[in-house]
Amino acid sequence: MKGIVTRTARFVGAAAICATLGFTGIAAAADPQGNTIVLGAAVSLTGKYGQLGKITVDGYNLAVKMINEHGGVMVNGKKYKFATKYYDDESNPAVTAQLFERLINQDGIKYALGPYASGPTKAAAPVTERYHIPMLADEAASRALFTQGYRYLFGPLSTSEQYLAPVVDVAAAYAKAHGMKPSQLKVAMVFENDPFSLDVRAGAVDEAKKYGMKIVIDDKMPRDLSDISATLTKVKALKPDLLLVSGHAKGAITAVRQMKELRVYVPIVGITHCEAANLTGKFGADANGILCPAQWAETLTYKDNLFGTAMDFYRLAKKTYPYYNEVPFQLAQAAAAIEIWADAFKRAQSFDTEKLRDALAATDMETFYGKIKFDSTGKNVAKPMVLRQIQDGKYVVVEPAKYAVGKPQLPRKAGN
Amino acid sequence: MWENLQILITAPIFNVQLLLNGLTVGAVFALVAYGLALVWGVTSIKNLAQGDFVMAGGYGAYLFWKHGINPLYSVVPTAIVMFVLGWILYRLVIRRVIQLDLFTSLLATFGMAIVIQQSLNLAFGADVRTARSGLPEIQMFGNMVTVSEIRLVSFGLCVLLAIAMVLYMKRSRMGQAIRATAQDPRAARVLGVNTDRVYALTFSINAAICGAAGALVAMIWVIEPFYGIAYSVRAFVIVTAAGLGNLPGVILAALGLGVLEQYSGFILGAQLQQATVVSLLLVVLIWRQILLLRQRKALQ
Numbered sequence: 001m002k003g004i005v006t007r008t009a010r011f012v013g014a015a016a017i018c019a020t021l022g023f024t025g026i027a028a029a030a031d032p033q034g035n036t037i038v039l040g041a042a043v044s045l046t047g048k049y050g051q052l053g054k055i056t057v058d059g060y061n062l063a064v065k066m067i068n069e070h071g072g073v074m075v076n077g078k079k080y081k082f083a084t085k086y087y088d089d090e091s092n093p094a095v096t097a098q099l100f101e102r103l104i105n106q107d108g109i110k111y112a113l114g115p116y117a118s119g120p121t122k123a124a125a126p127v128t129e130r131y132h133i134p135m136l137a138d139e140a141a142s143r144a145l146f147t148q149g150y151r152y153l154f155g156p157l158s159t160s161e162q163y164l165a166p167v168v169d170v171a172a173a174y175a176k177a178h179g180m181k182p183s184q185l186k187v188a189m190v191f192e193n194d195p196f197s198l199d200v201r202a203g204a205v206d207e208a209k210k211y212g213m214k215i216v217i218d219d220k221m222p223r224d225l226s227d228i229s230a231t232l233t234k235v236k237a238l239k240p241d242l243l244l245v246s247g248h249a250k251g252a253i254t255a256v257r258q259m260k261e262l263r264v265y266v267p268i269v270g271i272t273h274c275e276a277a278n279l280t281g282k283f284g285a286d287a288n289g290i291l292c293p294a295q296w297a298e299t300l301t302y303k304d305n306l307f308g309t310a311m312d313f314y315r316l317a318k319k320t321y322p323y324y325n326e327v328p329f330q331l332a333q334a335a336a337a338i339e340i341w342a343d344a345f346k347r348a349q350s351f352d353t354e355k356l357r358d359a360l361a362a363t364d365m366e367t368f369y370g371k372i373k374f375d376s377t378g379k380n381v382a383k384p385m386v387l388r389q390i391q392d393g394k395y396v397v398v399e400p401a402k403y404a405v406g407k408p409q410l411p412r413k414a415g416n
Numbered sequence: 417m418w419e420n421l422q423i424l425i426t427a428p429i430f431n432v433q434l435l436l437n438g439l440t441v442g443a444v445f446a447l448v449a450y451g452l453a454l455v456w457g458v459t460s461i462k463n464l465a466q467g468d469f470v471m472a473g474g475y476g477a478y479l480f481w482k483h484g485i486n487p488l489y490s491v492v493p494t495a496i497v498m499f500v501l502g503w504i505l506y507r508l509v510i511r512r513v514i515q516l517d518l519f520t521s522l523l524a525t526f527g528m529a530i531v532i533q534q535s536l537n538l539a540f541g542a543d544v545r546t547a548r549s550g551l552p553e554i555q556m557f558g559n560m561v562t563v564s565e566i567r568l569v570s571f572g573l574c575v576l577l578a579i580a581m582v583l584y585m586k587r588s589r590m591g592q593a594i595r596a597t598a599q600d601p602r603a604a605r606v607l608g609v610n611t612d613r614v615y616a617l618t619f620s621i622n623a624a625i626c627g628a629a630g631a632l633v634a635m636i637w638v639i640e641p642f643y644g645i646a647y648s649v650r651a652f653v654i655v656t657a658a659g660l661g662n663l664p665g666v667i668l669a670a671l672g673l674g675v676l677e678q679y680s681g682f683i684l685g686a687q688l689q690q691a692t693v694v695s696l697l698l699v700v701l702i703w704r705q706i707l708l709l710r711q712r713k714a715l716q
Contacts, residue, residue: 046534047642050542091642193687220687224646226544226638230681230689233433236560237423253544254638262433263553263562 035078037351039064039341040085040109042099042124044116047091048225051249052276052330053116056139058321059334060084060113066306066316067338073345080345082338089115093123100127109133110353113337116330117248118142118160118196125153134344134357138337139330141295142195143202146377152353154360154378156336156369158385160196161203163293164244166387166399167270168207170291171242174268174410183212188240188266190231190255192247193220200246200272216240225250232264245271252277260286267411273328280393281325289412292388296329296369297397299405300386306339307368326395336369420683433561434678440567440636442674443574446667447629448647449654450578451622457660458598458618459514461521465529466651467644469623472532473498473630474547474639475540481547487635488549488566491573494631495624502623506616514615529644536641547634570632577628581621582663594618598661646690653693657700 041060044053064082067073072081085107089096096115103109104127112128112135114121121140125148128135134152137145141160145153172182187208191197201218208215216238219231225247232255235243243266245255252273258264260283271279274292298314307313313335317327324331340363348359364373370383387399389408396406424431452466463469476494477487505528513524551565585591596604597614605611633639633647654673658665673693680692 046537046542048640050537050642051544054542190686219685222681222686222689224643226640226643226646227681227689228686229437230434230678231686233430233437233678233682234420234423236433237427237430250544250640257546257638261553261562261564263555263559 035072035080036083037073037075037080037111037345038083038085038107038109039111039113039338040103040107041113042087042089042096042103042115042120044091044120045086045088047089048250049091049116049120049248052139052273052328053088053091055276055328055330056114056116056334057086058317059331060086060338062317062320062331063306063335063338066335067342070306073342075345075351076349082342084113085109089120091117091120093120096120097123097127100124104128104131104133110351111341111356112136113334113341114138114140114155117194118145118199119194121145122195125150128152132353132357134353134360136337136340136360138333140196142199143379144195144199146379150378152357154340154363154374154380156340156372156380156383157295157333158383159379160199161206162385163200163272164204164246164270165207166293166385167244167268167291168204168211168213168242170387170399170408170410171268172211172213174408175241181212183214185211185213185242186216186238186240187213187242187244188217188231188235188238189215189244190217190219190221190228190247190251191245192225192251193223194248196248197246197251197272201244204244213242221247221251221254225254227258228254229258229262232258232262235264235266236262240266242266242268242270245269246273249273249277252279253282256283256287256290265412269412274388274390275326275395276328276330278325280390280395284393287390288392289409290390291398291408292390292395294329294386294388294395295383296332297386297388297395297403298327299397300370300403302366302368302370304339304365304367306342307335310368313368332369336367336372339367339369340365340372417683424682427560429557429560430682432557433563434682435675436561436563436567438675438678439671440563440571440674441677442671443571444629444632444636445647445650445654445674446670447574447577447625447632449651449658449666449670450581450663451625451629452651453655453658453660453663453666454594454625455618455622456655458594459510459615461510461514461525461619462518462652463622464522464525464648465532465644466622466626467647467649468529468532468536469498469502469626469644470630470633470647471536471639471641471644472501473627474634475536475545475630476627477547477631477634478540478545478639481634486549487547487631488569490547491628491631495628498627498630499620499624501627502620503616505623506619510615510619511612529648533641533644540641542641544638544640545634546638547631549635564636566635570636573628573632577625578663578667581625590614590617649690650693653697656697 068081072079087099114137116139118140121137137155141157143159175182191201252271270291279287298311300310303309344359348355373382375381386397388395389398398408473494477490480490481487513521549566553564593609654669658669677689681689
């Protein structure tokens with residue numbers, strides 16, 4: 001009898017604890033604890049995207065610090081500070097998905113920031129979607145993310161097919177200016193085999209087809225992105241007029257390093273992630289003439305009340321993180337994501353994820369990073385990309401004409 | 417694919433470029449694989465941290481370069497530091513699992529790999545690093561073939577190291593003890609060989625070889641805390657293909673692998689380089705199986 005009583009008491013006790021925890025969980029979901037709103041993300045701090053994940057986290061931290069220093073966000077008459085919670089997804093999309101589950105289920109995160117790169121974001125989006133958690137995918141540009149009908153996913157970036165297509169346009173204009181037909185140009189391409197780079201490739205292929213250019217090399221990088229010498233030997237053999245490379249920062253470093261080592265010369269070269277790869281710092285004059293698509297540049301004329309102009313942000317980021325030779329646009333877009341969240345909270349005046357989702361969908365603002373307005377699929381349609389060229393060690397915006405501060409210098413000097 | 421093959425036929429000079437690239441890289445693979453074969457043969461430990469030892473050695477060269485010293489001078493000091501690290505790891509980890517089953521030792525070396533990766537990541541960050549030796553590139557055949565001098569120097573160093581290892585194993589008392597232990601540890605113990613010391617030395621020598629290889633990798637290629645796995649996989653492929661205790665086989669397999677990777681990259685595309693390696697391993701294993709079956713039939 002005593003045993004039964006003890007067991008019953010234990011059961012009741014356990015049930016009471018579960019109930020208490022359950023209620024606490026629900027309370028935490030409805031309203032932030034204390035005066036802090038926690039934004040969560042799984043970001044690659046190790047693995048092949050580790051370097052870019054670190055840049056992303058630096059961007060998040062800078063904006064959180066700035067917003068908190070400016071008093072935080074006012075919701076329902078009370079000021080709230082932002083805080084962040086990160087996990088390292090080891091550049092492995094499967095881990096990203098697990099960590100987002102953990103963030104949502106164990107840590108009670110209701111407002112998500114993006115992981116680094118389209119691959120991990122592709123893995124995280126179904127999770128946030130299932131739990132109806134709005135996510136600002138601020139480091140994912142793959143067009144494919146916005147064709148899945150996701151309702152809670154918003155991307156402030158220009159989509160990836162716009163990265164290298166302008167380089168093809170520049171090459172076509174160059175051909176015309178030199179009395180050639182664009183269709184006479186030969187194109188070599190080498191891309192990482194990931195959702196982002198494959199989208200970049202698709203955009204470039206469409207553009208090259210438009211001009212009737214001949215694609216003579218269309219290779220993928222090996223998985224660790226550390227050696228493309230075989231492809232570059234082909235480039236040497238086939239002498240293309242245009243070389244397009246996309247493999248995040250590591251692919252960019254490998255390409256420039258091995259082009260130098262194998263003395264590969266191509267008149268027009270377009271590479272993504274030049275700034276994050278620190279091409280100017282690492283390779284000096286050997287990086288001159290490379291065309292680099294960018295989501296953001298400090299010479300653009302956007303501004304907001306928090307950071308000021310794009311140049312103000314650039315200076316602040318350089319001061320806060322002196323280890324950056326150039327401020328990568330990945331840092332800017334991470335910071336902008338926090339601003340977009342702050343704006344959504346201000347407009348929603350609520351912690352309800354549905355209301356916040358609707359507020360995000362209705363975003364129409366200008367940040368130092370660019371204008372933000374999402375279409376029905378969740379992608380930003382208000383901000384164009386820019387194309388920069390490394391000229392004498394400096395990044396100079398050369399396209400589109402509206403934002404250009406210099407002209408493309410083509411062909412690249414031989415020996416570069 | 418056919419177009420790429422045509423290039424090699426119509427402009428055979430590019431074969432020279434691929435061969436040079438492949439052989440110079442293959443020489444480094446040979447070092448790493450030889451170290452693996454040594455440890456595998458003597459201690460039966462399949463060291464999954466092999467590639468991570470290479471990366472750790474690479475950071476030695478990087479530190480030299482960062483402090484303004486030509487990384488070429490780092491090969492010997494890095495090997496010494498890695499020897500000591502190998503000794504410590506043997507005492508801390510390997511010694512405790514050497515008599516245990518295969519899975520325990522695999523798990524232990526896998527754990528070591530993770531610890532090395534994360535330590536390097538914490539110490540140096542996840543950025544791709546390189547150590548520039550400052551040596552120029554050599555142009556040949558009217559600039560159609562380029563090879564950097566550092567690749568040739570590293571090839572020479574690999575050959576020297578391999579010769580030194582062979583001589584050490586053949587001539588020195590300790591080398592003989594290592595070979596005796598590899599053949600039969602119990603008999604070696606009976607004959608007065610301190611097998612524990614032999615194991616420690618073998619593991620440390622392997623770490624030193626990997627360290628030297630890593631320093632060369634940092635100069636001719638790039639290093640990153642998590643790139644080690646590619647070297648581990650290659651080393652396993654080479655040793656499995658060549659067989660344990662077959663040094664000429666290991667060297668030939670490594671050089672062949674280096675060249676094959678270059679050719680498959682050129683003909684099939686860089687994305688299929690590693691797939692080619694694994695496919696090759698499969699072919700070798702199947703071929704061996706066929707040979708074994710034939711032998712058995714002959715016996716019957």
